[in-house]
Amino acid sequence: xxxxxxxxxxxxxxxxxxxxxxxxxxxxxxxxxxxxxxxxxxxxxxxxxxxxxxxxxxxxxxxxxxxxxxxxxxxxxxxxxxxxxxxxxxxxxxxxxxxxxxxxxxxxxxxxxxxxxxxxxxxxxxxxxxxxxxxxxxxxxxxxxxxxxxxxxxxxxxxxxxxxxxxxxxxxxxxxxxxxxxxxxxxxxxxxxxxxxxxxxxxxxx
Amino acid sequence: xxxxxxxxxxxxxxxxxxxxxxxxxxxxxxxxxxxxxxxxxxxxxxxxxxxxxxxxxxxxxxxxxxxxxxxxxxxxxxxxxxxxxxxxxxxxxxxxxxxxxxx
Numbered sequence: 001x002x003x004x005x006x007x008x009x010x011x012x013x014x015x016x017x018x019x020x021x022x023x024x025x026x027x028x029x030x031x032x033x034x035x036x037x038x039x040x041x042x043x044x045x046x047x048x049x050x051x052x053x054x055x056x057x058x059x060x061x062x063x064x065x066x067x068x069x070x071x072x073x074x075x076x077x078x079x080x081x082x083x084x085x086x087x088x089x090x091x092x093x094x095x096x097x098x099x100x101x102x103x104x105x106x107x108x109x110x111x112x113x114x115x116x117x118x119x120x121x122x123x124x125x126x127x128x129x130x131x132x133x134x135x136x137x138x139x140x141x142x143x144x145x146x147x148x149x150x151x152x153x154x155x156x157x158x159x160x161x162x163x164x165x166x167x168x169x170x171x172x173x174x175x176x177x178x179x180x181x182x183x184x185x186x187x188x189x190x191x192x193x194x195x196x197x198x199x200x201x202x203x204x205x206x
Numbered sequence: 207x208x209x210x211x212x213x214x215x216x217x218x219x220x221x222x223x224x225x226x227x228x229x230x231x232x233x234x235x236x237x238x239x240x241x242x243x244x245x246x247x248x249x250x251x252x253x254x255x256x257x258x259x260x261x262x263x264x265x266x267x268x269x270x271x272x273x274x275x276x277x278x279x280x281x282x283x284x285x286x287x288x289x290x291x292x293x294x295x296x297x298x299x300x301x302x303x304x305x306x307x308x309x
Contacts, residue, residue, distance in 0.1 A: 010219035012232045017224040031237040040240070041224025048226070048257050055263040058219065064235035066224060156302075169307055183303040204303055 010058035015049070015077065017041030018070030019063070020096045022130040024194060025186040028065045043071045046080075053080060058087040067094035075101075078109035091154070093117030095133040095140075102140045106147045113150040115180075116141040120161030121168055127160050128194060142175045152178040162196040209288070211279045211296045226257045228266050230275065233295050246271075246278040247289035 017039050022029060032039045053059065059081055061068035068074050069092055081088040088109055093116070106114075118125045118134050118141070125134035145151040153172050157165070165181065172179035183204040187195045196202055212218040213230035221229035227250065229235055234247055242248045249271040253259065260266055278287045284297070294300045 008213075008216055008218070008220060010217070011222055012219040013222040014224040014232075014235065027236060037237070042226070044224070051257060051261075052222070052263060056220075060219060062232065064221065064223065064232045154304075173308060179307045181305045181307055183305070185300050185302040 009056050010060070011052070011056040012060040012062050012064075013044070013052075014041070014064040014066055015044040015061060015068055015074065016063070016066040016070035017043070019065070019067040020070075020094050020131050021067065023093075023128060024130070025184070025188075026065070032065070039065055041065070043073065044077075046073060046076060049073075049077055049080065053084060053086065056086065058089070060089040060091065062089070062091040067092055069094050069097050069101075075105050075108045078105060078112060082109040082111060088112040089115070091115040091117065093129050093132060093137070095136045099136070099140065099143075102143065103147075106144055106149055110147070110149060113152070114141075114144050115152040115154050116144075117154050117156070119154075119156045119158060121164050121171075124161060124164070128156070128158055138171075141177060145175055145177050150178075152180055154180050154182060156182040156184050157196050157201055158194045159196050160194075162198050162201055207284060207293070207297050208282060209279055209284070209292055209297045211292060213296075214276075214280065223251070225251070227251045227255060228257075228263060230279075233291055234289070236291060239289075239291070244289040244291055245285075245287040246275045247291065250275060 019028060028039055061074065068090055078088065088111065090112055116137055117129065118137055119128050122134035122138035126132045141151060141153060155168055169179050183201065187205060218231055221232035221235055223229055223235045225240065229250065238244050239248055240251055252271060255266050255269065255271065266272065279292055284293060
């Protein structure tokens with residue numbers, strides 16, 4: 001058994017417990033805050049990160065209950081990954097950091113892949129990603145690509161954005177980023193207010 | 207129903223909780239895991255497996271807790287040790303589908 005797991009060398013890491021967003025289907029809300037609990041955890045330290053990183057070839061900063069930008073050391077972690085030649089992927093949707101901070105993050109690891117969660121056209125993404133500035137994130141995504149990093153736009157399909165997919169796809173093409181549609185497995189029921197309604201979409205949902 | 211656990215596939219990444227623990231995958235980072243309600247999975251977040259209590263990840267993987275977890279999820283039968291989150295995602299197939307449109 002241990003031998004088997006030792007072969008697996010990719011890690012999806014939650015380096016923080018912080019996130020300014022209040023996305024409806026995130027377990028941060030459903031599992032903790034909606035039930036009156038605070039979200040537990042701590043910001044990962046450099047020492048902890050260095051203990052972990054040598055065991056893995058691929059590091060994803062995706063966040064389970066947080067956004068990776070919640071940890072102010074993210075830029076340091078990205079530098080460490082670059083120095084150690086680790087395949088690095090960041091998935092983010094929060095927008096509380098200033099624009100310059102992202103530039104430093106992109107420069108810290110020019111080989112990192114970035115995925116930006118913008119669910120709908122930039123101005124409407126905040127309907128699900130509560131507290132997100134979608135237009136700011138769109139510009140950050142655009143800059144990421146301009147700086148030569150691998151860049152993806154992740155678009156979760158909801159009722160409010162199901163008619164805007166083609167428009168978003170064109171926007172993605174215009175700024176030369178990969179466009180990925182997500183048919184979410186998180187809708188609580190067929191009456192979920194965010195659940196898409198179009199037949200060609202709902203037939204692909206869990 | 208039989209589990210087809212993604213975590214036994216090499217391309218599925220381990221998860222890491224902000225509470226300081228290695229997990230089989232990111233779906234396992236639930237309140238119920240830490241509330242001891244996820245059978246063999248909840249055993250993986252015992253205090254002695256915390257990042258600050260071990261020298262390396264290999265040390266974590268070589269513990270009876272991880273060996274038992276592997277045994278439970280590769281068992282042909284669902285038992286009271288089988289984590290509910292594994293049944294939901296890797297038994298019933300509750301997951302998101304991702305489609306790249308212009309790669």
